[in-house]
Amino acid sequence: MFFRNTGLAVGAILLIVAFGASTAGATRRDRTPPTTPTNLRITATTETSISLAWNASTDNSGNFSYRVSESGINNQTVAVPQTQTTLTFSRLWPEQTYTYTVYAADAAGNRSGNSNTVSYTTPPDVTPPAPAPQLTVTSFRPARAAFSWTRSVDNVSQVRYTLYANGIPQVDLFDYTHHTLFYLTPSTTYEFQVIARDVFGNAVAGDPISVTMPSSTDTVPPTAPTNLTGAEMADEVHMSWALSTDDTDPQSVILYEFYLNGVLNPDVIFGSSGFVYCRSASGFTTVVARAVDTSGNRSEPSNEIVVQCP
Secondary structure, X not given: OHHHHHHHHHHHHXXXXXXXXHHHHHHHOOOOOOOOOEEEEEEEEOOOOEEEEEEOOOOOOOOEEEEEEEEOOOOEEEEEEOOOOEEEEOOOOOOOEEEEEEEEEEOOOOEXXXXXXXXXXXXXXXXXXXXXXXXXXEEEEOOEEEEEEOOOEOOOOOOEXXXXXXXXXXXXXXXXXXXXXXXXXXXXXXXXXXXXXXXOOOEEEOOOXXXXXXXXXXXXXXXXXXXXXXXXXXXEEEEEEEOOOOOOOOHHHOEEEEEEOOEEEEEEEEOOEEEEEOOOOOEEEEEEEEEEOOOOOEOOOOOOEEEEEO
């Protein structure tokens, strides 16, 4: 009986110790948030950036970090280490109002209150891309010319390039710095120019260049493409056909144009297959192809097929 009672007593003591340790652990859990950071302020701004600073928080654990929230076009929150009380946001969008606040959070998940808020409205963008795009003719044939130009860079946005022929816009391209113009007239002089624009309309014009297209005595069109087939794929149709031949040009330089319900589609393709987008048609659509040589001679139409555009 003595040993049994002793065992029961020891067990009871162990339960009491364990319960006391558990209670002490629960009592020791950190429930105290850091103090609220104060005096959030703007220290510098540019057209596209803002720099912030604030007075530091403190915490009983000594281990915490900051969260700086930006509301506006971005709506983001950035984590900042405890040792840092400044932050710069860049790539701000022109003519937008941004609002900022900061709070502190410790390792136990306790969060302080929010600081004061500060706001900043960016000025409008009036800076054009730079430098001006300079145009070069890389190759030309009687009815087509290939161009490239130097790249312009904008302080805020992507750059859109517009290629002009005799003052008439031919194509708009985002970030591309090369293009080929088709359907030019042999023995004709053109003035070509590229203008670079940002998304806010600020523009810079490159120097115009004058080009006289080569003459041509070729009046024989290529043979018509044959065996035209098409397969619908989302908002495009994958075309394939048998290549045309020409009395002057190799097959590699013959282009193929497509007519959807009788309307010339802007997509031109080299080779024996490619994608045509349903820009000018929807529903059941008739398609024919024609081959065009480098002198601008156009073949008879291919066989007609029917596809379904979305």
